Amino acid sequence: MPWLQIKIDTNPSHAEILEELLMAAGANAITLEDCKDQPLFEPIRGTTPLWQDTRITGLFDADQDAQAMTRAIRAGWEDIFPATDFPPVKVEILEDKDWEREWMDNFHPIQVGERLWICPSWKDAPDHNAVNLTLDPGLAFGTGTHPTTFMCLKWLDQNDISGKTVVDYGCGSGILGVAALLLGAKQAWGVDNDPQALIATRDNTRRNNLPDEQFEVFMPGKLEDTRADLMLANILAGPLIDLAPVITELVRHEGQLVLSGILQHQADEVIGAYSPWFDFDPVQALDEWVCLSAVKIRQG
Secondary structure, X not given: OOEEEEEEEEOHHHHHHHHHHHHHOOOOEEEEEEOOOOOOOOOOOOOOOOOOOEEEEEEEEOOOOHHHHHHHHHHHHHOOOOHHHOOOEEEEEEOOOOHHHHHHXXXXXXXXXXXXXXXXXXXXXXXXXXXXXXXXXXXXXXXOOOHHHHHHHHHHHHOOOOOOEEEEEOOOOOHHHHHHHHOOOOEEEEEOOOHHHHHHHHHHHHHOOOOHHHEEEEOOOOOOOOOEEEEEEEOOHHHHHHOHHHHHHOEEEEEEEEEEEEXXXXXXXXXXXXXXXXXXXXXXXXXXXXEEEEEEOOOO
């Protein structure tokens, strides 16, 4: 079944009221997106920033009367603002598609470094002699396409992790922990606050013919008495800073740390949070993002 879309371009000061008016008109869902290619990365804590040119889209059943809904939205607007300020409205028919299938068709195998390939579970591996990680992210973050994940995977590909124990903190799809095991690590533990991530990690562990006990998963605070050789944490700068004592405690003396999900301008603050315990390598960058690696030189 096709859908009806009503699109309105506005600014942050008017976005909330237009969102409410679209919902009152019967929208099944509301999305907000950037109109002018203005990047928004990790927000300041306690804020929900919007783009200066924000497009609000209401999704409606196709049999709805678009003109009547537009009139209702305009009437609600004129109860608050001058009629002359009402923004232009665009009505479109959205073709019904199998969106999951469309996403799958556009997720292709990715080569990371010299040894490692990330291969969607529904496509053949291009190089059967490589270390092939078979992945289905499900509802969790982590396909290898984002610069933060890619840089962590590249670090794993370039370093000898044979026989090491690994914590994948914020494991998402489990991509980093599974990659570590396929590249020679002995044991991995995954931590995430999203139950869907823990399910995805278990599924991808089995998908790569690894036993469940080789990659155990936990909610935060449940991984106790662990000191890993290698800590992988691809989250965001704010949580990484807040979690510095927790993450540090899980790394043994002279163990290694790899952090990502960090924008270039945030690198110094994250390094500062961990520098009482870790000695950092030169910063690795890709696009707007950085990957930090370090060795623990002092006990937490």
